[in-house]
Amino acid sequence: MKNFAARLITWHRHHGRHDLPWQQSRDPYRVWLSEIMLQQTQVATVIPYYQRFLARFPTLAELAAAPVEDVMALWSGLGYYARARNLHACARAVVVDHGGAFPHDPAAIAELPGIGRSTANAIAAFCFGARAPILDGNVKRVFARCFGIEGFPGTPAVEREMWHQAEALMPARQGGDYIQAQMDLGATVCTRGRPRCEACPLAEICVARQAGRQAELPVAKPRKALPEREAIVLLLCHEGRVLLEQRPPSGIWGGLLSLPELPAGADPEEYAQQVFGCEAGDWEELPGLVHTFTHFRLHLTPLRTRVRLLAQTREGGARWLDFSQLDDAPLPAPIRRILAGAQEAG
DNA sequence: AAGTCGGGGAC
DNA sequence: GTCCCAGACTT
Numbered sequence: 305m306k307n308f309a310a311r312l313i314t315w316h317r318h319h320g321r322h323d324l325p326w327q328q329s330r331d332p333y334r335v336w337l338s339e340i341m342l343q344q345t346q347v348a349t350v351i352p353y354y355q356r357f358l359a360r361f362p363t364l365a366e367l368a369a370a371p372v373e374d375v376m377a378l379w380s381g382l383g384y385y386a387r388a389r390n391l392h393a394c395a396r397a398v399v400v401d402h403g404g405a406f407p408h409d410p411a412a413i414a415e416l417p418g419i420g421r422s423t424a425n426a427i428a429a430f431c432f433g434a435r436a437p438i439l440d441g442n443v444k445r446v447f448a449r450c451f452g453i454e455g456f457p458g459t460p461a462v463e464r465e466m467w468h469q470a471e472a473l474m475p476a477r478q479g480g481d482y483i484q485a486q487m488d489l490g491a492t493v494c495t496r497g498r499p500r501c502e503a504c505p506l507a508e509i510c511v512a513r514q515a516g517r518q519a520e521l522p523v524a525k526p527r528k529a530l531p532e533r534e535a536i537v538l539l540l541c542h543e544g545r546v547l548l549e550q551r552p553p554s555g556i557w558g559g560l561l562s563l564p565e566l567p568a569g570a571d572p573e574e575y576a577q578q579v580f581g582c583e584a585g586d587w588e589e590l591p592g593l594v595h596t597f598t599h600f601r602l603h604l605t606p607l608r609t610r611v612r613l614l615a616q617t618r619e620g621g622a623r624w625l626d627f628s629q630l631d632d633a634p635l636p637a638p639i640r641r642i643l644a645g646a647q648e649a650g
Numbered sequence: 651a652a653g654t655c656g657g658g659g660a661c
Numbered sequence: 662g663t664c665c666c667a668g669a670c671t672t
Binding site for chain 1: 669671
């Protein structure tokens with residue numbers, strides 16, 4: 305489709321977003337950091353995290369030199385914590401394998417931890433002027449509508465078709481403006497619900513608009529019923545402190561600190577004593593909460609008790625933290641909420 | 651090809 | 662409440 309890129313680039317000059325915090329620089333470090341944070345995460349959510357992160361780690365070298373725990377703490381609440389681990393690993397790989405500077409070749413960038421084809425291409429196009437297209441949620445939505453592409457874009461077949469389109473449409477020049485234009489159009493005009501077609505530079509050539517099928521394209525993900533899971537978490541309190549344990553590196557909340565989770569069917573009294581060396585007092589059930597993940601719904605029930613310490617905990621990853629230390633701890637969002645409520649309740 | 655991985659904005 | 666977001670990675 306000729307004119308596709310030209311329409312977008314022209315539109316972007318006057319109607320694109322130009323003031324986002326990571327757009328003030330072509331420093332690959334800042335571009336890369338923003339791209340990772342923005343994976344499956346909206347701009348408004350990312351901005352405060354991005355500012356905090358950059359203030360703590362102004363350069364890639366400082367990030368690479370830091371302990372991964374500090375990175376996790378700054379990521380706490382942002383979700384998809386494998387991104388933070390990969391970010392740290394990537395910084396070290398750039399230092400160790402590439403002399404501290406990102407490679408310019410998109411394929412080489414995509415070899416780095418946490419960087420896939422789309423993110424690698426974005427970095428290469430923004431920072432090095434590469435003719436390398438992206439394919440994110442915005443582009444998929446624009447393509448599906450503009451070209452009338454049927455089928456859920458998450459399937460490999462549809463994705464292959466869209467990558468082919470993306471490669472063919474990518475202009476030789478102004479690549480950075482072009483991919484920024486695609487994302488801006490998807491975020492501000494070709495939105496999921498109620499797209500503003502009257503303001504769209506592609507309106508004349510858009511298949512969905514001509515057919516009045518904006519609401520049907522892109523085809524929605526086929527949904528299954530969410531499985532329900534339940535978990536009991538323990539607040540073992542002792543002299544103003546609470547026991548937290550580190551989660552396994554992979555799985556939900558990988559690598560974060562969390563409240564100890566009672567194994568299914570276990571007795572809290574015995575578990576506290578045998579695993580953590582704590583003699584429990586009276587148990588108090590705190591208000592529970594429901595947290596919905598992408599693929600299941602978790603019902604969390606907190607049980608609180610004051611304990612007497614009998615022995616050293618047998619859990620290597622377990623730590624006593626003062627309630628005043630929780631702000632800086634790498635906690636999952638729902639656990640942070642539970643702890644905040646528990647503190648208020650005394 | 652399907653499943654795993656968070657949290658919140660927008661509706 | 663539901664849907665999905667500047668996706669990557671594992672199985």
